[in-house]
Amino acid sequence: MTPAEILAQINDILRDLLDDDSIQLTPETTSKQVAGWDSALHISLIVAVEHRFDIKFQTAELEELKDVGQLVRLVASKTS
């Protein structure tokens, strides 16, 4: 799966979780720029991403994430 496809899937998941179809993620997006993306929602997002891509994250990996691009790369490294 290409990084663009992964990004699109994550975008869909976040739209569902926040019930907001106007969300348009880019690799540079950070959680602070999306209304409603707080720490609780972040956990739900991670859980949903794990489920969607059938992967598991390590706690330490998640602590390093700074923006959506890094999450996409992390998913890519686990699905390739």
Place this chain on the structure above:
Amino acid sequence: MERERFYWLPPCRDWSGEFGTLSKTDPAEAWSGIVKLARTRLEYVQSERLARAVGRLCGELPPNSLPTRPIRLALLGSSTVDHLTASLRIGGARRDLWVDSYTGSYGQYWQELENPDSGLFRFRPTTVLFAFDAAHIVGHAGEFTASTEADEFTDAAIERVEGFWTMAKERLGASVIQQTLLPVSPPLMGGNEHRLPWSPAYLVSQFNWKLRAAADRARIDLLAIDRAIESDGLDAWHDSALWLRAKQEVRPGAAPAYGDLVARLLAAQQGRASKCLVLDLDNTLWGGTIGDDGLGGIVLGEGNAAGEAFLSFQRYVRRLSRRGVILAVCSKNDEHNARLPFSSHPEMMLKADDIACFVANWSDKASNLRDIAGRLNIGLDSFVFADDNPFERNIVRQELPMVMVPELPEDPARYAACIADAGYFDTTQLTKEDFERATLYRDNAKRRSLESSTTDLAGYLRSLNMQLHYGQFEDISGARVTQLINKTNQFNLTTKRYSEDGVKRLAGDPEAIALHFRLVDQFGDNGIISVVIALPTEHSQVLEIDTWLMSCRVLGRQVEHAAMNVLAEKARQRGIKAFLGRFIPTAKNAMVANHYESFGFLPMGAHENGATLWRLELDRFNPISNPISLIEESL
């Protein structure tokens, strides 16, 4: 085999299409669309989205047409619980329940219970659910050397929790649900963990075990997530990484299952658990087709795995009926063929007598289900329809969306688990009537067959030799009276509900007339079937009829006439001059709109919400003739 979550629900075939349509729906119609989607197998993110969309689609208030009482649930946890609230909405919607929830500040439940100005008090919960994590309850236990110390420790923990229940009941007037502890601590000894008195795993299981008795004493209900993990496994419910990262004891992926378990309890508390299991026959109760294979050819009974699988399903169904679930048959068959195994197959566990209503013909199943509902006098929304045939399941879902239709697994060995896992019949308490219900409905079927052979209704009613036993509420009738008050929707003038404590208070109130009625006839004892409560008003010598309800099982038998005579006589004895009566319309009680008028009450006006007020001067009331003899029960 790993089971998919909610495997008994049909898959959602076109989520984005259905959700898109829903987003364009008129707010008044949106709720039924949400209910419909909630009854399909949604993914976690879809379920979260649906929950978030409820406010946007329906507004902040429950729809007017809601057939249930809206619920305001305070979820008070000792760790993070906010991620569970969306699932409470959806679990509720699956049962047509509107659930608003409140979680308060992290770990502050005790302070909020203590403080009448807290957000908790402002929320005005109808139900408080205490969700304590295992660490909160047993984490501070010492390294006990004697088992008596462990025992004292869990006793003290139970006592502390009981204190919270009392606070929630007395200060908030809420009903209480207590979540059992999740057994998250890994064992230190293994199978004989109980020999280590300070083992957290052992303390948790001891606490959970003691919780059962404490809940019975306090008359509160348990949310037994410890039981759920017996079938789902701990990993399905708990992720130790998420516990450490976010103090979420129940993992977000388990939230939908959590919400469903809570909603089952809430539904049962409102008398909304399913009541009747309607069974297909061929390949549901036995293997093969009775019409083609004949009595000797169908697969049922000991000796081969398939035959034993059907037998064990029948055994489960029979046990359900013994504890109050009504059974019916709906089969496409010649009636003679369909009945043959019940009368003549030596290994049939279910007998003709176990089936309250037996329909076998070639009409479509939706019409037959309507017919069964009419004959049994219960609503289609209390039906569960079990059929191995996906075609029949889908057509029934389409025609009768209120009927619950499980996706029965391919393997009959898993039918019973499917019905159990879906939780349709989950209930909070059982009464004597539950254990006798199978007999009651069978007797009713006999009464109706007598009815159909008798054209003279008055003569038929006389032939039943009905006796109405009546008396003031008392301890022994309290549980059944409470159950009847809380689940009767059709013959119910005001649809007021009372807790068991409320019923007790009425029983002890010398100013109130609070009567229960039990009907006995030549076919047997129907148990307590009607309740009438009249309370004093600001005018002396005038009572207002606060509650008048009757089980639909005894509809059309003039029981209400006999009850009115009793009520009038009781009031006269106390020097009462007049009754006020009130009819408050709901989606279900249209059948009693003219109740008071038919007894000669005069109209006193109507309210905007359609409620009508009535008055009867007792000196103008003549007893209504009826075929029922009256027997007063003495205390």
